[in-house]
Amino acid sequence: xxxxxxxxxxxxxxxxxxxxxxxxxxxxxxxxxxxxxxxxxxxxxxxxxxxxxxxxxxxxxxxxxxxxxxxxxxxxxxxxxxxxxxxxxxxxxxxxxxxxxxxxxxxxxxxxxxxxxxxxxxxxxxxxxxxxxxxxxxxxxxxxxxxxxxxxxxxxxxxxxxxxxxxxxxxxxxxxxxxxxxxxxxxxxxxxxxxxxxxxxxxxxxxxxxxxxxxxxxxxxxxx
Amino acid sequence: xxxxxxxxxxxxxxxxxxxxxxxxxxxxxxxxxxxxxxxxxxxxxxxxxxxxxxxxxxxxxxxxxxxxxxxxxxxxxxxxxxxxxxxxxxxxxxxxxxxxxxxxxxxxxxxxxxxxxxxxxxxxxxxxxxxxxxxxxxxxxxxxxxxxxxxxxxxxxxxxxxxxxxxxxxxxxxxxxxxxxxxxxxxxxxxxxxxxxxxxxxxxxxxxxxxxxxxxxxxxxxxx
Numbered sequence: 001x002x003x004x005x006x007x008x009x010x011x012x013x014x015x016x017x018x019x020x021x022x023x024x025x026x027x028x029x030x031x032x033x034x035x036x037x038x039x040x041x042x043x044x045x046x047x048x049x050x051x052x053x054x055x056x057x058x059x060x061x062x063x064x065x066x067x068x069x070x071x072x073x074x075x076x077x078x079x080x081x082x083x084x085x086x087x088x089x090x091x092x093x094x095x096x097x098x099x100x101x102x103x104x105x106x107x108x109x110x111x112x113x114x115x116x117x118x119x120x121x122x123x124x125x126x127x128x129x130x131x132x133x134x135x136x137x138x139x140x141x142x143x144x145x146x147x148x149x150x151x152x153x154x155x156x157x158x159x160x161x162x163x164x165x166x167x168x169x170x171x172x173x174x175x176x177x178x179x180x181x182x183x184x185x186x187x188x189x190x191x192x193x194x195x196x197x198x199x200x201x202x203x204x205x206x207x208x209x210x211x212x213x214x215x216x217x218x219x220x221x222x223x224x
Numbered sequence: 225x226x227x228x229x230x231x232x233x234x235x236x237x238x239x240x241x242x243x244x245x246x247x248x249x250x251x252x253x254x255x256x257x258x259x260x261x262x263x264x265x266x267x268x269x270x271x272x273x274x275x276x277x278x279x280x281x282x283x284x285x286x287x288x289x290x291x292x293x294x295x296x297x298x299x300x301x302x303x304x305x306x307x308x309x310x311x312x313x314x315x316x317x318x319x320x321x322x323x324x325x326x327x328x329x330x331x332x333x334x335x336x337x338x339x340x341x342x343x344x345x346x347x348x349x350x351x352x353x354x355x356x357x358x359x360x361x362x363x364x365x366x367x368x369x370x371x372x373x374x375x376x377x378x379x380x381x382x383x384x385x386x387x388x389x390x391x392x393x394x395x396x397x398x399x400x401x402x403x404x405x406x407x408x409x410x411x412x413x414x415x416x417x418x419x420x421x422x423x424x425x426x427x428x429x430x431x432x433x434x435x436x437x438x439x440x441x442x443x444x445x446x447x448x
Contacts, residue, residue: 111434112336123406123437155407182347183379184412185435188402210335211409211435213347 008071009216010037035162036200039071040177040220042209043153046096047082047107047137048126053146054101057082057139064099071201072158074100082144085136086117095137106149107135110207114152124151125191155208156191157222158198168224170194177202180219185212190222232295233440234261259386260424263295264401264444266433267377270320271306271331271361272350277370278325281306281363288323295425296382298324306368309360310341319361330373331359334431338376348375349415379432380415381446382422392448394418401426404443409436414446 014037021028055062058080066076078097084107085091092113106129114121122132129149137144157175159167169175171194178186190202202222204214212218238261245252279286282304290300302321308331309315316337330353338345346356353373361368381399383391393399395418402410414426426446428438436442 110336111437112334112430115434178412186410186412188408188410205435206336207431207434210339210431211429213335 008039010039040202043203045109045113046098048102051101053105053144056144059141083138088118090117105146108153110205154191155204157202159200163200164194176223178221179212183213232263234263264426267427269333269337270322272326275325277329277368280368283365307362312342314341329370332377334429345374378415379428381426383424387424388418400447402445403436407437
C-alpha cells in the first residue's frame with residue numbers, strides 16, 4: 001500500500017491564514033481569498049506506461065505497486081523503475097514509473113536529461129506525442145520499444161473549475177507564474193489544464209525548478 | 225593556438241539592423257539604438273584555477289592551452305579538463321578549465337550538476353567564495369584539494385560603461401531579462417558587472433538555459 005504524501009506547506013499556510021483571519025473577525029484580503037492554496041511541484045524525469053508495456057517489461061499479468069501518492073487524486077509514484085536507452089546507447093537508470101497506467105506510453109525528460117542522452121526532444125503537452133522521438137525501455141522481463149513519446153512536458157497548472165473561475169482562465173489558456181526567493185524567475189507560459197478531478201498544482205521540470213531554486217517554502221504567484 | 229569563436233548571431237543582426245536603417249535614411253528606433261548587441265550565452269559547468277593548482281594537476285611548469293576564445297576579451301576555454309570528485313565520491317569527468325589563470329580556484333556548477341554529485345552549493349557572484357564547499361580535483365599529475373570555491377554562479381551581465389549608461393544601471397545593480405521563444409521566461413535578478421574591458425554579454429547556467437530553451441536565434445531583452 002502506498003504511503004500518504006505529506007500535506008504541502010502551501011496548503012498548511014493557506015489553512016492557517018484562513019483560521020487567523022476568521023479568529024480576528026476580519027475578511028480575507030483578496031490575495032488570500034483563493035479557493036485553494038497554490039502548490040508548485042517539480043516533476044523529475046519519469047514515464048507513464050500502458051498495461052501492455054508494463055507486462056512486456058515486468059512479466060505477464062504484472063501490475064504496478066504504488067509507492068507514494070502524488071498530490072493529484074489517484075496518481076502515484078510506483079515502486080517500479082525502468083532503464084531508458086537513448087539514441088546513442090546512453091542510458092538513464094531508475095526512471096520512475098508514475099501510475100496508474102494510461103492508454104499510451106510517454107517519457108518526460110528535462111532538456112538537461114535529453115542532452116546528456118543525445119536526444120533532441122520537443123516541448124509538448126502531456127499526451128500530445130504524435131511525431132515525437134521514441135526510445136527503448138528495459139525492465140527485468142525484457143525490452144519495450146516505444147516508437148514515439150519522449151517529450152519535455154510544457155510547464156502546466158492543474159486546476160479545478162473553482163480555481164479556473166477564481167483566476168479567470170479556461171482550459172488551455174496560459175498564465176504567468178512568478179517564483180520569488182534567491183533566484184527569482186517568472187515563467188510566462190504555464191498551460192492551464194482544468195478538470196473536476198484536479199487539485200490546484202503547478203508542475204515544472206527539474207531544469208525549471210533548479211533555475212529558480214524552488215524550495216518547499218518558496219513563495220509563488222500565479223497570474224493571468 | 226586557439227581558434228576564433230564565431231561572431232554571435234545577435235551581433236550580426238545588430239550590425240545588419242544598423243546598416244538597413246542607415247541605407248533607408250531612417251533614424252534607429254529606440255529599441256535598436258543600444259551601443260552593442262545583447263549576447264546571451266550559457267555557461268556549462270567549468271572551473272577557474274590558479275597557476276599553482278594547474279601545476280599540481282598537470283605537472284611542474286605546466287601552462288594551459290587555449291582551445292577556443294570566448295566572447296569576453298582574453299577569456300578562453302582551455303584544452304585541459306579535470307575530474308571533479310564530490311562529497312560522496314561521485315565524479316564529473318571532463319570539467320572544462322577556463323583560462324587565463326586567476327589567483328583563486330572556483331568550480332561553477334548548475335544545481336542539477338550539484339544535486340547529481342550530492343553537493344549543497346550556494347548561489348554566489350564569481351569570486352565571492354568565502355565559506356563555500358570545497359572538492360577534490362584530479363588531473364594527470366595528481367590531486368588538488370580545493371578547501372572552498374564550489375558555487376552556482378548568479379546569473380549576470382558583463383557590460384562596458386557605455387552599455388551601463390544606455391541601460392541606466394551601475395555595477396552590482398540587478399536587471400530583468402526576458403527570454404522569448406517556445407518556453408518564455410523572465411529572469412528577475414541578473415547582476416550587472418561593469419568594466420572597461422567587458423563586452424555586453426549575459427551568462428546564465430545550463431539549468432537556466434535549458435529552462436528557457438535558449439537557442440542562438442532566441443530573442444532576449446534586458447530591462448531595468
